[in-house]
Amino acid sequence: MPPICAICKWTRPFPDDFNFWPHEVQEPIDIYPIIECGKPTRRLKGYICARCLHDANASRIYIKSIMQGIKITQHAVDRFLERRTGENMTTETARITILKLFAQTKPIRFKSKHTIHRFLNNRSIEVRYTYAQGFIFVVAKEEPPVILTIEATGDRKLNDDFWYEEESE
Numbered sequence: 001m002p003p004i005c006a007i008c009k010w011t012r013p014f015p016d017d018f019n020f021w022p023h024e025v026q027e028p029i030d031i032y033p034i035i036e037c038g039k040p041t042r043r044l045k046g047y048i049c050a051r052c053l054h055d056a057n058a059s060r061i062y063i064k065s066i067m068q069g070i071k072i073t074q075h076a077v078d079r080f081l082e083r084r085t086g087e088n089m090t091t092e093t094a095r096i097t098i099l100k101l102f103a104q105t106k107p108i109r110f111k112s113k114h115t116i117h118r119f120l121n122n123r124s125i126e127v128r129y130t131y132a133q134g135f136i137f138v139v140a141k142e143e144p145p146v147i148l149t150i151e152a153t154g155d156r157k158l159n160d161d162f163w164y165e166e167e168s169e
C-alpha cells in the first residue's frame with residue numbers, strides 16, 4: 001500500500017517500506033512517515049505530506065503564541081500591513097502572520113543608538129528588538145510580550161548595522 005497523508009489523503013507512488021526511501025527519492029521529499037519517537041525501529045503511525053506538516057507546524061506556533069498571551073498593538077498591525085508587499089491581507093490574517101513571523105525572530109542589537117531612537121518615539125517603556133525575514137520587531141520587555149511595532153529593515157543590514165545577540169544572555 002502506498003503512503004497516504006493521514007490528513008489530506010494525498011498519496012504518491014513510493015515503496016511502502018520507508019527504510020528504502022533514501023535510495024528511491026531523487027526529488028524533494030514531500031511525504032514523511034510518522035514513527036513513534038522518530039525512531040526507525042519503532043511503530044509506524046502513518047504518513048503526513050509536506051504541506052500538512054507545514055500547516056501543522058504553523059498551527060503549533062500560532063497556538064503556542066496564544067497560550068503565551070503574546071499581544072500585538074494595532075499600531076504594529078498597521079505598520080506591518082504598510083511594510084509588507086504582496087496581496088491584500090485582513091487584520092486577522094495579519095495578526096496570525098505576525099505571530100508566526102515573531103516565533104522565528106531572534107534578538108538583535110544595533111550598532112548605533114541613533115537607529116534605536118528612531119523606533120522608540122519617546123516611549124518610556126523598556127523594549128527589546130528581534131529580527132526575521134526583513135522585519136524588525138520592537139517588543140515591550142514584559143511577560144507576556146507585547147509587540148509594539150514592526151519595521152522593515154530598509155537600508156539597515158544584518159551584520160552591518162545590527163547583529164544577532166549572543167544566545168548566552
Ligand SMILES: [Zn+2]
Pocket residue numbers: 005006007008009010048049050051052053
Ligand atoms: Zn496532507
